[in-house]
Amino acid sequence: MIIGVPKEVKSDEYRVALLPVGVEELVARGHRVIVESSAGVGSGLPDEDYLRAGAELAASGADVFEQADLIVKVKEPQPEEFALIRSGQLLFTYFHLAASRELTDAMIDSGATCFAYETLRDAKGRLPLLTPMSEVAGRMSIQQGAKYLERPQMGRGILLGGVPGVPPAHITILGGGIVGSNAAKIAAGFQADVAILDVDLDRLRYLDDIMPANVNTLYSDRHTILEQIQRADLVVGSVLIPGAKAPQLVRKEDLRLMKPGSVVIDVAVDQGGCIETTRPTTHGNPTFIVDDVVHYCVANMPGAVGRTSTFALCNATTPWVIRLAELGGQGAIDAAGPLRESVNVHQRTITNAAVANAFGMPH
Ligand code: NAD
Incomplete structure (x- = not known):
């Protein structure tokens, strides 16, 4: 051939x-x-x-x-x-x-x-040709988050890992699938304080088993999401309901609860995003600001x-x-x-x- x-x-x-x-x-x-x-x-x-x-x-x-x-x-x-x-x-x-x-x-x-x-779809029902790009985007989300938390990039001026005597950043990851678990792994390596939320209890059990001590697993409900975004310096959006539009877990009015200069990396943008204010951006012009929150919503992150x-x-x-x-x-x-x-x-x-x-x- x-x-x-x-x-x-x-x-x-x-x-x-x-x-x-x-x-x-x-x-x-x-x-x-x-x-x-x-x-x-x-x-x-x-x-x-x-x-x-x-x-x-x-x-x-x-x-x-x-x-x-x-x-x-x-x-x-x-x-x-x-x-x-x-x-x-x-x-x-x-x-x-x-x-x-x-x-x-x-x-x-x-x-x-x-x-x-x-x-x-492989014999186990997985999508093996989508997985590698989710791995890339998940790991990259923390790299981008670290960058946009810097003051010259309009972020709060926070170093993910903190330093002795100064606490690390708090990172909230919405969705603990391939993107979310890869984000958590890299965030943990930066010594950030990480929370990963999911609605799948078996998935949370698995993540709890494999993740280091600075990653906590939380059940994803509205109350916990609101509590988390108030604490977060960085929020990663990585939920997926296969075939459907992503659920909007953070509404526009919720942004007022977030710290000025905090950063949202909505990886789920290709399915509509899990933050109401998400709209697709490009590598050439990756961010925009709504209510003092920096949004990064690049639809083809692995391309970079x-x-x-x-x-x-x-x-x-x-x-x-x-x-x-x-x-x-x-x-x-x-x-x-x-x-x-x-x-x-x-x-x-x-x-x-x-x-x-x-x-x-x-x-
Ligand atoms: P995945 O199926 O592995 O994980 C999604 C997770 O979201 C699952 O664990 C699921 O239980 C969880 N979830 C569903 N509803 C939830 C809720 N209400 N609260 C919390 N968690 C919930 O999917 P994935 O491979 O990690 O992909 C995530 C998203 O990232 C997809 O939309 C995918 O298309 C996108 N993606 C984007 C890029 C990009 O460049 N922007 C690259 C790769 C993947």
Whole structure:
């Protein structure tokens, strides 16, 4: 099979969908891999590394789309790529189709088969191709929080770990899933005073077992949330109700209870955010202030640490790219399993119930 890796064209996107080692693995199995020139540069991976691994270089994205049977990407196809997609081509990338009717219609019209990272579910029911980006965003939330708590960034001028004789910052983490537990781990390492809230008691039990002594677990109810945000220097929003809009746990009027210069990092912004005043921001202009509270709500946090994110993503995706290349599109669909589950569009029809429901379409 011919596998193609175009350079990402979405703004602020520095990741690439395949590492040189992934190329090596595919070529060793008899496949051809065509990589667009400079596709890896944003992640510190020069063309020479790909050539050495056995890839062929293409001068443009259009060349990659024209030749490849399977296109492997990071972000959903952008409007300028729609016309390049060929009928019968296999696409393997993040799609998040339910968020865009335009993209969904374009994928139906293209006649391509869309394998979506975000709906690939493993035997334990987990979403292994979403997890690495939640790990990155969770860890990064504390790094960003530390920065925006600095006075020149409009924060309260608080050092997360304090110093001997001065107490550390109090960090409240709303949601103890992948993002929240990774945030807690890094916050604990900074020696901050951390509270992590969740509604899932089993999850709280687990976190209580594994977290160090400066992380406390709390049941997430309205009373506790209000108590916590009054104490917090930094609030991390990391709740998720799969498939649904994030619940707004902190309302606009609650912000008045918070300390001036405190910081909210609402990682859940991609699902609407769990703070009422959240609105999506970009790496170019990441923060805004409401009622003296600094809000950081960047919807693609992992993009800023492209190199780490590329390696984290490819570690998870490459085994599935290899499997898809070995089975072929129809083979992957015929073999019941995670790859078949990940198909969102096939033969000009939506095959994923959640996406179809989002637009009132049949599937
Ligand atoms: P997850 O499913 O692992 O964790 C979500 C947690 O929220 C669960 O433990 C759940 O029990 C808990 N929860 C649900 N309702 C709650 C409530 N009322 N109070 C407290 N906790 C509650 O999800 P995740 O992988 O950690 O992702 C969290 C969010 O971060 C998602 O919206 C995800 O899309 C987003 N995300 C954003 C970025 C970004 O760049 N901004 C990157 C990665 C992930």
